[in-house]
Amino acid sequence: MADEVVVLSAWPSMIGMRVKIALAEKGVKYEYKEEDLANKSPLLLKMNPVHKKIPVLIHNGKPVCESLIIVQYIDEVWKEKNPLLPSDPYERAQARFWADYVDKKIYDAGRKVWSTKGEEQEVAKKEFIDCLKVLEGALGDKPYFGGEKFGFVDVSLIPFYSWFYAYETSGNFSIEAECPKFVAWANRCMERESVSKSLPDPHRVYDFVSRQKKKLGIE
Amino acid sequence: MATTDDVKLIGAWPSPFVMRARIALNIKSVDYEFLQEQLGTKSDLLLKSNPVHKKIPVLIHGHKPVCESLVIVQYVDDVWASDQPILPSDPYDRAIARFWAAYIDDKWFPSLSGMARGPTEEAKKAAYEQVVEGLALLEDAFGKCSKGKPFFGGDRIGYLDIALGSFLGWIRVTEKMGNLKLLDEAKTPHLVKWAENFCADASVKDVMPETDKLAEFAKMLMAKAKSAPPN
Numbered sequence A: 001m002a003d004e005v006v007v008l009s010a011w012p013s014m015i016g017m018r019v020k021i022a023l024a025e026k027g028v029k030y031e032y033k034e035e036d037l038a039n040k041s042p043l044l045l046k047m048n049p050v051h052k053k054i055p056v057l058i059h060n061g062k063p064v065c066e067s068l069i070i071v072q073y074i075d076e077v078w079k080e081k082n083p084l085l086p087s088d089p090y091e092r093a094q095a096r097f098w099a100d101y102v103d104k105k106i107y108d109a110g111r112k113v114w115s116t117k118g119e120e121q122e123v124a125k126k127e128f129i130d131c132l133k134v135l136e137g138a139l140g141d142k143p144y145f146g147g148e149k150f151g152f153v154d155v156s157l158i159p160f161y162s163w164f165y166a167y168e169t170s171g172n173f174s175i176e177a178e179c180p181k182f183v184a185w186a187n188r189c190m191e192r193e194s195v196s197k198s199l200p201d202p203h204r205v206y207d208f209v210s211r212q213k214k215k216l217g218i219e
Numbered sequence B: 001m002a003t004t005d006d007v008k009l010i011g012a013w014p015s016p017f018v019m020r021a022r023i024a025l026n027i028k029s030v031d032y033e034f035l036q037e038q039l040g041t042k043s044d045l046l047l048k049s050n051p052v053h054k055k056i057p058v059l060i061h062g063h064k065p066v067c068e069s070l071v072i073v074q075y076v077d078d079v080w081a082s083d084q085p086i087l088p089s090d091p092y093d094r095a096i097a098r099f100w101a102a103y104i105d106d107k108w109f110p111s112l113s114g115m116a117r118g119p120t121e122e123a124k125k126a127a128y129e130q131v132v133e134g135l136a137l138l139e140d141a142f143g144k145c146s147k148g149k150p151f152f153g154g155d156r157i158g159y160l161d162i163a164l165g166s167f168l169g170w171i172r173v174t175e176k177m178g179n180l181k182l183l184d185e186a187k188t189p190h191l192v193k194w195a196e197n198f199c200a201d202a203s204v205k206d207v208m209p210e211t212d213k214l215a216e217f218a219k220m221l222m223a224k225a226k227s228a229p230p231n
Helices: A014-025 A042-047 A067-077 A089-115 A118-139 A152-171 A180-190 A202-216 B016-027 B044-049 B069-079 B091-117 B121-146 B159-165 B168-178 B189-200 B211-227
Strands: A005-009 A031-034 A056-059 A062-065 B007-011 B033-036 B058-061 B064-067
Touching: A005 A014, A005 A042, A014 A067, A014 A152, A042 A056, A056 A067, A062 A067, A062 B091, A067 A089, A067 A152, A067 B091, A089 A118, A089 A152, A089 A202, A089 B064, A089 B069, A118 A152, A118 A180, A152 A180, A152 A202, B007 B016, B007 B044, B016 B069, B016 B159, B016 B168, B044 B058, B058 B069, B064 B069, B069 B159, B091 B121, B091 B159, B091 B168, B121 B159, B121 B189, B159 B189, B168 B189, B168 B211
Parallel strands: A005 A031, B007 B033
Antiparallel strands: A005 A056, A056 A062, B007 B058, B058 B064
């Protein structure tokens, strides 16, 4: 019996990109439905009544919500190909810890970089770089956060790379200059088709951010 | 599988997050040394074991630290896998359990805190309404997850029972100090029964603080907060 897999997301969402990467890693075919977040579909509201947010994975009619929960679900259902979580319990705990860190820190830190100006923006830039440096520390000399293989933490973090051009242009700084190791890791991830096909063009993201700034009255 | 390895837990008796780790270890019958932090200070061991967040609980297993309460619970479930599973075995049920645990941590608990710590009376009232709304959602989730059994996890305590049940002490303190009801026989009858079963469970009863003792602690915290800047 063929699986029916539907993804509700919005193309700029780094959180939604995680789901696309995970499904691509597993070679799972799915139907993608683009949501207009200013005008949420009845399907989204029905499938995620608690948070009304994307992404949502709908597997044979049953919804799974929250991106990292979705990625773990995908890893557990389609477990033969490209396991994303390590098999060792301690390594799994480390992977969950760092994915949680990404969730707690990177989205908000990045948002502050593009949505503020002046002194506030300088503070935001420093905070953002500090977070990336913590992640560089966790990465160490490994090719990926999980070690030799692309895995859970890499999936949770790499989507933010598509927003780097927008952050850098908004903040007039170079992330690569401050965190070369991080950017080297990101470029390594981008060599994987599952990643390069799931991330939008950074210039398209920048245009999107410019429109958001106009809407919020930030110039 | 290192069952004879040294297991330590850095924590404090009033913390619901620490309680989660203790319940998980109790379910698996794992002996551990409980290292209690003193209120207002952070030990060198804590700072060294959790340099990123500097928070309790931290599980130290054979000298290797694991941080974040739900990460610890899943780690304990993975290491001592042979009996008494904490997470459900079906991937969809696991996703639902994780969803509600994340909801409790990201949305519901901040509202519960907001009832005491809100900046204005209005903010506190809004927080109270969110807490009640959340408990209604959890009452409904209980019906779907438990499938007629006593716990979210079925016949035995599972991941979501631990995630929510760890807050029962603080729920009771909030009810007592605010002279109000959060768990209500009329609105959340299943959760009321579940709470009794949870607190009576062998893995919980020795680690769930008595309401009076926790209330005294809460009053002491509030007095401290008024007299000194937060640290």
